Amino acid sequence: MRRHLLLAISLTTALLVPAGPAGAAPAADTTPPELKSIELSRSAVTVSGLQTVMIDVRVRLTDETGVEPTSDGVGGSFPYVALDATPNNFAELELTEGTPQDGTWTGQVAVTSAWQGTVRVKHVAAYDKAWNLLDVDPDTVIDPVAVQVTSSHRPGIDMTFPEPATRGKPIVMTVRVWDTDTGRPWANAPLVIGNDNGCVESGFRVNGRTGSTGTFRRTVPANQAGALHCAWVPGTSRTSGGGLDNRTIIAIDAAHLRYTRYKVSAKPARTAAPAGSSVDVTGSVSPLNKGKVIRLQRYSGGAWKNVNTGRVRASGRYTVVATPAGKASYSYRVYAPGDGYAVGGSSKAFTVRGT
Template sequence: MPAHAATADTAAPEVAAISLSRESITVAATDVQLLTVDVRLTDDVGVAEVDDSAGGHTPFLLFGSRGVAVSLVLGTGTAQDGVWTGVVAVTSDWAAREQPVRVVAQDDAGNVLDVDPRTVIETPAVAVRSSHTPVVELTVTPDPVYPNGAVTQTVRVIDRDTGRPWPDLPIVLAGDNACPEDVFGTANARTDSNGRYQRVLPAGELHQELMCAWVPAANVPGQRSTRIGGDTAFARYKFLVRATPAAPSVPAGVNVDVNGQVVPAIQGKVVLLQRLSGSEWRTVGRGVTRASSRFTVVATPPGVGVWSYRVYAPGDEQHAGSMSPTFTIRGT
């Protein structure tokens, strides 16, 4: 047995220094200015360059208040002590002063560095002077909308400096997974002469809840298009409630089943039977949806005459509350 057993490496890489190719940048409208970032990383066994389908590329750096991802590749030196380089596209919607906010790297032993460099080294910043930034506003109507109902998306783009509408401007409309900041897209729409674009997503299908719009920056050779002035909106859906009494009239004080269904399908959803009393709706019964999303509640006309009812499905984290159309039961 050797006198000194080998000790497993447990130390993560360290960030020793960061430098930027420029101290200040001027950028306007949809133009792009490129900024080179150099990060000196050290590690006893060597920093590893990894491309993983789940975790992405390491090492990488996040730059600025929006956390723009910058992939790093070894430029000079060695894996044990080298300068790793990346290029970030600076657009006109950047803040006036931005700097690296996160560095992630791993070594050949699997140790991971994940640090805000501002906490361990003097971290440089770039001053950004911008003008004529496109400001994007995305709205979705109606709000809320019934499942499978038509949804209208409206995009409005103005010039931040002048407040004027921005006509004939390419924009990207996307949804769900295409909305995070690190995902890129190709223009699929264009504003009209009033700086607006509108489209209707037709009825008959459940549309994506998270929707987004942004202006693609001007293409730069060797760089993917990035986004400027993005906005997001949610298509909030509300329950669709149907309810029908088993009989249109019964003797006063006699129970009558009210059968219905809640869409989208949900089991165990509490629904409330409400009766109009004067000008107020009062809860007079409740039921729970079955696996089929159907329910049965019991109505009891309290006296002779025509009584108005409805069934209300309260909202939850994913859907707004909604009620069925009003129906009547006559007490005889």
């Protein structure tokens, strides 16, 4: 009888004891993924001209709920690493060993002659399943990781149009490619020519080549003239896909067509002044571009040379100072360099005589 009573008391007591940790709701994950290590398959690369050398990247990440592959919705994918060189400095990563909670994520970067010197891994980013974001400079948590790049004969590229253009008219695009080490034209250089969305979306196939003079020309129809234009010399793509992070660019130029030229007026406060003294030169620049740097130039040795600068005020006016160096007459002009707003333009030349 006593044994049955004790057993009943024990069972009753057990039922009255509150549930332990095993029955508690799990705590929310508020900690981002943790970077454990980064490895590059090569510590040094020598590359020249149109060559592309692929480097494998291995990144170990840990997280309580697991690293989550995702996209930011505008072409970027996580996780990824970035190096401090341009272009082609991103490597999208995929899980190839381990688990989302503790795994090795791998990808590739394309090294071209656009890179030079010590190129370090500068950025790692990854989300976990709870949407906590790791966004870190690896040097702050692990030993620095870098590759030493020796490069030569990088192609340079320049895309030009007859500007200012006339709205509603076709234009002729001229692309020039040259060897930046020798300055010589680069014949038969592969080109990707893009227009509008073709500059930022898929379809990165070679669709042009330079001729014997290192140039390529294309007539752009009037209905495409107002869009973004681009041209680049490609390297080997990391994958067959067409995403932004898969293309390999060695040299690129891109611009919108400009339909106006800066108009510049300039008037010196005096046309004669003691040598070494200051003479204010005032004028206006249109179209208005507040803060734009304008250049005072003096004609010397058969060319216009920069001697001073000023900035355009909110009114469109500017003031810049001329200083005649000796007892002689000096020819000046004010030049507004071209930019995304307008083609460069200059004032009429004027003279200040030093006395």
